[in-house]
Amino acid sequence: MQPGAALRTVYYSLLFEEMSLALPVLVRGINNLSDARYCAGMGAQGLIFTLDANLPGAVDAGTARELASWVAGVDIIGEFGHVAGPEINRLVEECGLTGVLLRLDNTRTSLPQGLAVPALIEVPPVLITDQHYYTAAIADLTAAFPQGFAFFTMMPPGDAVEQAYWSSLARLAPLWLVGPATGAEARQLAEAVHPAGLILAGGDEIKPGLRDFTELEAVFEALEEA
Structure with a gap:
């Protein structure tokens, strides 16, 4: 099995049954029912709930369960920082x-081991552009995460040469990109980099039941397959 194949299988399992997007999409920071139902309905493959109380925007387990119970056919993913x-x-x-989605920072020296599910692992762009580091990390994580893993990082710059390099990295192991902000950027990344998928940001309701989805809608529509 290729590095991260188990995670790729998890996130692609529903793609051809229920989705019509050019790339799989995960939506991060889900904290309200409006986001959960809208994103699931627009074809998001997974919803990410911040379950680490030390991270901004965290929700408790009960809230995550309640919101997840209102949607079907999507992956439910937990976001964590320094949690064992x-x-x-x-x-x-x-x-x-x-x-699970595992965030990294300058103080982390190791990743949690023995996880029961596949992991999306953050890699800073400055490190992911070092191909020696990248290939070494693939070898290390293949052994450490038998359930499967993938990388995620901020989207690359718009230069065509750099995006071609990122496309080569995406062929070595599943690589998810955080962003983009606009539909045009989303479509361009899908065509130039061919990442495993995109991770978009959810948002807060204006008031219960009222949410402005203008930015998310533009990205979903840009990725919609004819």
Whole structure:
């Protein structure tokens, strides 16, 4: 099995049954029912709930379960920073997570081990552009994450040469890109980089039941297949 193949399978399992997007899409920071239902209805393959209380925008497990219960046919993913593997696995079971997103920062020296589900692992752009580091990380993580893994990072700059390099990285292991902000950028990334998928940002309701989806709608529509 190729590096990250298990994660790719998880996130692609519903793609051809229910979606018509040029790339799989995950939506991060889900904290309200408007976002959960809208994104699922627009073809998002997964919803990401911040379950680490030390991260901005965190929701508790009960809220995540409640919001997830209103949608069907999407992956439910938990986002974590400095949380130990056993606690992550407890929340995986409690919330019915199909995957986890692991954030990194300058103070982290190791990743949680023994996770029960595939992981999306953050890689800073400055490191992902070092191909020696990238290929070494693939080898290390293949052994450390038998359930499967993928990388995610901020979207690359618009230069065609750099995007061709990022496209070559995306062929070595599943690579998800955070962003983009506009529909045109989303379509351009889909055609030039061919990442495993895009990670978009959810938002807050203006008031219960009222949410402005203008930016998300533009990206979804740009990725919609004819």
